[in-house]
Amino acid sequence: MTGLDRDFIILKIYAFVTVMLIVIFTVFVFYSRAVVSNDQRLSQEAEIVRLLHITDMCVATESRHTRHIALPEPAAAFQDIPGFLDHFPTSTFFWPPPQVKIKQSSETGVIGNKNPMIGNKK
Amino acid sequence: MRRHLFILAFFLTSARRHWKWHLGVITIFSVVVFAFASIVFFIQSLSYETRQVLSSAPDITMQKIKAGRMVEIPDSLVQSISEIRGIKSVVPRVWGYYFDSPTGGVFTLMGSDSLPGNLTLVDGRGIQPGDRGIAVCGTGFLETHYLRLQDNLSLFDSDENLLNFTITGRFRSPSDLLTRDLIILPIEDARKIVGLKETEYSDLSIYVFNDDEIENISRKIDRRFPSVRVVTKAEIKSTYEALFGYRGGLFMFGLLISLFAYMILAWQRASGISAEAKKELGILKAVGWEISDVLLLKFWEGISISLTATLIGLIGAYIHDFIFQASLLKPFLVGWSVIYPEFNLLPVVQIGSVLLILVLAVVPYIAATMIPSWKAAVIDPSEVMHA
Numbered sequence: 001m002t003g004l005d006r007d008f009i010i011l012k013i014y015a016f017v018t019v020m021l022i023v024i025f026t027v028f029v030f031y032s033r034a035v036v037s038n039d040q041r042l043s044q045e046a047e048i049v050r051l052l053h054i055t056d057m058c059v060a061t062e063s064r065h066t067r068h069i070a071l072p073e074p075a076a077a078f079q080d081i082p083g084f085l086d087h088f089p090t091s092t093f094f095w096p097p098p099q100v101k102i103k104q105s106s107e108t109g110v111i112g113n114k115n116p117m118i119g120n121k122k
Numbered sequence: 123m124r125r126h127l128f129i130l131a132f133f134l135t136s137a138r139r140h141w142k143w144h145l146g147v148i149t150i151f152s153v154v155v156f157a158f159a160s161i162v163f164f165i166q167s168l169s170y171e172t173r174q175v176l177s178s179a180p181d182i183t184m185q186k187i188k189a190g191r192m193v194e195i196p197d198s199l200v201q202s203i204s205e206i207r208g209i210k211s212v213v214p215r216v217w218g219y220y221f222d223s224p225t226g227g228v229f230t231l232m233g234s235d236s237l238p239g240n241l242t243l244v245d246g247r248g249i250q251p252g253d254r255g256i257a258v259c260g261t262g263f264l265e266t267h268y269l270r271l272q273d274n275l276s277l278f279d280s281d282e283n284l285l286n287f288t289i290t291g292r293f294r295s296p297s298d299l300l301t302r303d304l305i306i307l308p309i310e311d312a313r314k315i316v317g318l319k320e321t322e323y324s325d326l327s328i329y330v331f332n333d334d335e336i337e338n339i340s341r342k343i344d345r346r347f348p349s350v351r352v353v354t355k356a357e358i359k360s361t362y363e364a365l366f367g368y369r370g371g372l373f374m375f376g377l378l379i380s381l382f383a384y385m386i387l388a389w390q391r392a393s394g395i396s397a398e399a400k401k402e403l404g405i406l407k408a409v410g411w412e413i414s415d416v417l418l419l420k421f422w423e424g425i426s427i428s429l430t431a432t433l434i435g436l437i438g439a440y441i442h443d444f445i446f447q448a449s450l451l452k453p454f455l456v457g458w459s460v461i462y463p464e465f466n467l468l469p470v471v472q473i474g475s476v477l478l479i480l481v482l483a484v485v486p487y488i489a490a491t492m493i494p495s496w497k498a499a500v501i502d503p504s505e506v507m508h509a
Contacts, residue, residue, distance in 0.1 A: 008131055010131065014130075021430070042468075046174065048237075052304075057172050059365075061461045062458045067303070070353060089454070089458070
């Protein structure tokens, strides 16, 4: 066996491994699509939301403002005990809902909502 | 084409001689791609499920705020809201948090008289109008208390009286992302636990006839009634988009960690190549290779290493997220929780995200491989070999 033949055997092995990796990932992608399109869970969950009028997903349960992120209590961080600063790890990732952020109106030049503690005064 | 094959074969033979080094690079690279792709698949799945499920959320949710705190909504306000033109129905909600002292967990307690038991995600029977003393629980409460269907459940009401309920239904675990910490009681029972009078509600869910009117009606409610907070369905969706989107907290966190790791890897490559590698390039040039051949060699080196590592990372991320249910990412969202959130993630893989990961992983690596090699390849071969 010449050196060139040996080089091409390695090339063939590498090509085989790469093609196998591509095939495995492609199978995963197509399998995912089949699972998602045939899944009845989402429609059932949507039905529970409709029946119970739920507004939030149970992504994190450690604090009220990350459990119900769409409806946070205006003064939640200080409601339990004095000096009760927000120390919850999930608060690192959970940003405040856009509707309670103070924003500058380009039309009126007024900074902030009428009362950001209350929420969405338009 | 033949030239490319020969050069790739040459690189692979050369890589076999330095297999430990190449294996190390592919391993680190795969771990970086795995971490990033895991976060991307994780939030994509959560985001997809959230978007689909919350499409049934109330059009408008209204709360009453007094001195910066949420307070009860009186019955009279429900009547006034119902009279606004364009509103289809106003459904008062009775809900609150229930601190469970034996476990230290805080559960979400809701009142409902219309939870049919024929839902596939509910085992046992649901709650019908007129039912009293029964409960439907999420898996969080049942697991932390080692309870099963037909067991008794004791809850303290707002006056510290102990009330007993029979667990007649439970939410099945596939719906955990929605129902994990829920305790559903008949409305009158929930009212006692939460401490509301007969004419009071926690907040209102408002449904309108025409979706295009949601904004107008919410603005009308906001202006007409003092001290209310109005949250529309679009705002709920945008809240979750802010959490799960490409500029969201979870994504940014994953991106930053991966970016730092990747920068270290790329910096190591770009900070210069070793004397041995320079010598190898010098020899190649001395035996007749041109600069373009050397660059082609480095191009195929970059492609083969980065493509292999990216594919391994992507497959690893898929297995981690959708077979092992993101067991490494879950702790980020657990925090100090007593009720651990459970995710039965739907395998959502978007082609756009896969392409994004491929581009982010492959292109910078090829650049980091080729630039120092180009610098070394333009040096005179005799100078390199004598060094």
